[in-house]
Amino acid sequence: MTAMQPAVGASTSSDMTINLGPQHPSTHGVLRLMVALDGEYVKSCRPVIGYLHRGLERMMAARPYRQSVPFTDRLDYCASLNSNLAISQAIERIGGMAVPERAQYLRVMLCEMNRIASHLIFFGTYAADIGATTAFLYAFRERERLLDLLEAYTGARLTYNWIRPGGVASDMPEGYAQAVCAFLDGFLKELDAYDTLLTKNPIFRVRTEGVGIISPEKAIAHGASGPVLRGSGVNIDLRRTEPYDAYPRMQFDVPVRTEGDCLARYLVRVEEMRQSARIIRQCLREMPEGEHWGKQPKVFRPAAGEAYSRTESPRGELSIYLVSDGTANPVRVRVRGPSFVHLSMLHELVRGVKVADMIAILGSLDTVLGEVDR
Amino acid sequence: MSAPAEAALDALRKALGDGLQSCSLDGGTLRLQVASASLHQAALHLRDADGLRFDYPGDLFAWDTGERFVVVYRLWSTTLSQTALLRVELEREGAAVASVTDIWPGMNWHEREVYDLYGIEIVGHPDAGDPTRMRILLPKDWEGFPFRKDYVPVFSGDPLHGPQETN
Numbered sequence: 180m181t182a183m184q185p186a187v188g189a190s191t192s193s194d195m196t197i198n199l200g201p202q203h204p205s206t207h208g209v210l211r212l213m214v215a216l217d218g219e220y221v222k223s224c225r226p227v228i229g230y231l232h233r234g235l236e237r238m239m240a241a242r243p244y245r246q247s248v249p250f251t252d253r254l255d256y257c258a259s260l261n262s263n264l265a266i267s268q269a270i271e272r273i274g275g276m277a278v279p280e281r282a283q284y285l286r287v288m289l290c291e292m293n294r295i296a297s298h299l300i301f302f303g304t305y306a307a308d309i310g311a312t313t314a315f316l317y318a319f320r321e322r323e324r325l326l327d328l329l330e331a332y333t334g335a336r337l338t339y340n341w342i343r344p345g346g347v348a349s350d351m352p353e354g355y356a357q358a359v360c361a362f363l364d365g366f367l368k369e370l371d372a373y374d375t376l377l378t379k380n381p382i383f384r385v386r387t388e389g390v391g392i393i394s395p396e397k398a399i400a401h402g403a404s405g406p407v408l409r410g411s412g413v414n415i416d417l418r419r420t421e422p423y424d425a426y427p428r429m430q431f432d433v434p435v436r437t438e439g440d441c442l443a444r445y446l447v448r449v450e451e452m453r454q455s456a457r458i459i460r461q462c463l464r465e466m467p468e469g470e471h472w473g474k475q476p477k478v479f480r481p482a483a484g485e486a487y488s489r490t491e492s493p494r495g496e497l498s499i500y501l502v503s504d505g506t507a508n509p510v511r512v513r514v515r516g517p518s519f520v521h522l523s524m525l526h527e528l529v530r531g532v533k534v535a536d537m538i539a540i541l542g543s544l545d546t547v548l549g550e551v552d553r
Numbered sequence: 554m555s556a557p558a559e560a561a562l563d564a565l566r567k568a569l570g571d572g573l574q575s576c577s578l579d580g581g582t583l584r585l586q587v588a589s590a591s592l593h594q595a596a597l598h599l600r601d602a603d604g605l606r607f608d609y610p611g612d613l614f615a616w617d618t619g620e621r622f623v624v625v626y627r628l629w630s631t632t633l634s635q636t637a638l639l640r641v642e643l644e645r646e647g648a649a650v651a652s653v654t655d656i657w658p659g660m661n662w663h664e665r666e667v668y669d670l671y672g673i674e675i676v677g678h679p680d681a682g683d684p685t686r687m688r689i690l691l692p693k694d695w696e697g698f699p700f701r702k703d704y705v706p707v708f709s710g711d712p713l714h715g716p717q718e719t720n
Contacts, residue, residue, distance in 0.1 A: 500627070
């Protein structure tokens with residue numbers, strides 16, 4: 180803030196409206212920001228979304244329940260397994276299906292592996308947004324190893340379609356637990372190196388500390404969730420407050436920062452990667468023998484009614500609501516994604532900041548447009 | 554449900570009268586159905602009354618039963634960890650519902666989406682009355698509301714609106 184900064188909202192002859200995106204690398208996908216600028220300062224910003232709208236909810240409602248799982252891969256494509264879990268849970272609840280205990284552990288393990296992969300994308304692209312290209316290369320190297328592991332199990336690198344109503348598609352291959360443990364050993368050492376590379380980097384801190392502050396009241400009133408909410412000092416993690424699958428049996432800490440700025444959201448995500456590693460190790464250690472797949476009805480026609488799931492995806496609360504009228508197809512499949520909600524806060528966060536800070540704030544929300552546009 | 558919550562629900566019954574069409578507690582989830590005219594008052598009460606404190610806008614969406622529209626507000630209390638499902642049923646003809654963006658700013662984009670996909674007017678929304686600003690997922694000049702059961706897709710040949718005509 181300098182003496183040169185004009186009053187927010189005051190109209191001057193130097194106003195300029197520019198479009199950032201929909202093809203700008205800093206917008207992390209096809210997002211367009213209509214920004215009114217006064218010199219370096221943002222006077223107002225209106226996000227324009229929908230470039231990736233495929234009508235996934237309507238498509239899911241036009242076919243039998245269990246065929247909707249592959250569509251969820253295309254929501255948050257950085258963390259598809261977490262989306263698979265959300266739809267599977269909603270279908271299990273509306274149809275009263277049970278999930279074997281081993282499958283619950285496999286699900287939690289997969290979701291946490293995907294959480295690390297997703298946070299690594301955040302780590303890399305956020306550094307790149309701010310101008311530190313090296314961190315991007317490091318993060319993608321580790322992510323590559325993790326995707327290789329996921330590919331060895333599920334056969335896919337991004338669109339897994341692996342967690343399904345009733346369990347997971349198949350059990351782990353032989354020797355998989357050792358391979359995952361070996362990865363985690365190396366990964367945790369690398370994560371410490373990332374701290375030296377980026378977290379303690381004075382330029383990175385100047386760009387993020389005190390930038391884009393969200394108060395806890397504002398975060399709650401806007402429906403923020405995940406690292407955005409916990410970066411503002413609100414200790415809510417659905418894996419804790421409304422635990423599902425094997426999470427009630429897991430020991431892990433929920434990182435919370437009270438600063439509410441971009442750095443706080445970054446630090447929450449970095450610490451979450453360590454906690455995810457802890458959870459994966461527990462899963463591998465404590466996983467019981469048994470089935471990976473519950474008993475399935477041949478024809479799935481849940482009774483008329485409604486059911487929903489609330490899950491903690493890497494970005495926050497991912498919730499799917501199903502409405503049944505007793506036929507084979509749902510009446511409505513509703514996807515409530517965290518990115519959509521976080522993006523709706525952007526215009527308030529960036530009013531009066533510099534353009535470069537706007538990019539830092541947008542990156543710290545870690546939105547994925549596949550989930551925003553659906 | 555706690556004693557303050559019972560008292561708050563009694564107060565709500567008195568305040569809304571016939572506007573409160575049903576109210577039940579189902580496995581820890583509070584399910585309410587209100588007349589559309591009472592929606593804003595009910596929402597404000599749910600957020601502010603002791604024992605309810607639904608301060609977190611969980612979700613807002615609609616569906617089309619074929620005969621009427623159903624709009625559901627999923628609310629959550631961060632302090633009391635409880636969920637409420639507030640429901641409004643609307644006739645298809647001239648369907649409109651009051652905006653709750655002033656109560657929960659997080660409902661702003663959800664309301665735009667309900668308009669965009671179902672054509673339900675959101676009375677009192679900051680962008681209400683200007684379809685080009687209300688549209689959110691679809692292009693601002695889109696015609697029709699594609700999540701309605703009676704929606705028939707129209708391909709204009711414009712690449713933005715559908716496949717181009719081929720010879």
